[in-house]
Amino acid sequence: MRNKKSYDILSDNELAILITSGDEAAFNEIYKRYWERLYVAARHRIEDSCEAEEIVQDIFCNLWRKRSNFELTKGFQNYFSVAVKFEVINRMAKKSRENRVKKEVLVWSSAVDESTSDQLDFNELQNQLAMTIRVLPEKCLLVFKLKHEKGYSQKQIAEELNIAEKTVEAHLSKARKTIRIRFGYLAEMAKSVLFL
Known part of the structure; x- marks a missing residue:
């Protein structure tokens, strides 16, 4: 030893x-x-x-x-520098997402007819969406958050993360596919909450 x-x-x-x-x-x-x-x-x-x-x-x-x-690959100084940047972005995006989803759920729920038997449990939908998004791979999750919570364009995301626009597109495609698979027929409703 x-x-x-x-x-x-x-x-x-x-x-x-x-x-x-x-x-x-x-x-x-x-x-x-x-x-x-x-x-x-x-x-x-x-x-x-x-x-x-x-x-x-x-x-x-x-x-x-x-x-x-x-x-x-490039030493711990570089690794940790990038890790801090991503973690800060993730936390800021999470706070932004939580506020945005709350607002969207309120707007969405107010538009639904309370008397219909098909009324959705919006809290449950919010939780399911959050859980689905949380299990995305780290880089995919970060790209998704920058796009849908910060409103970044694919070009801006590519510049921010120092990756190719095609890579950004691939991450976004993967995130959408994951959400659609998880929610099935609820995917269209998920779109309206997340602006997919």
Whole structure:
């Protein structure tokens, strides 16, 4: 077993390889090296210090959870910089989505005839939509949120995330397909809530 003291001399790439095999000491070393930097970056983007701490914790939890498939390409500094950016965008989009869905549900429900036996349980629909959206792959979810909650164009999303417009289109297509499969005949109603 590796001496604990020797972890601090390992490179990020060496630690990344050790993390993939479940080496907790390697993970702890990465945590020690980058926690403060991540917190400062998150705090710079979000005014709430508690939320900034939550963002950092979530990023490290996600890293550990996905460790077996983790691959470091450009170093942890770059990886964490992108992770903070995505996590902040996700949180802002989530708040925006929650407010928007609440408004849409109120407008939608007021237009439905209360006496009809087909009246939908809008809270349930909202929960089902939220659960369906939440299980989208991370990048797909981010693209979907930027498009439908922030109102970004495909070009703006491509520029924001530094990916090709075709990739943006593919993520959006995947998100729509997932929602349609999950909701079946409710997909058309889901469209009106999410502006698909």
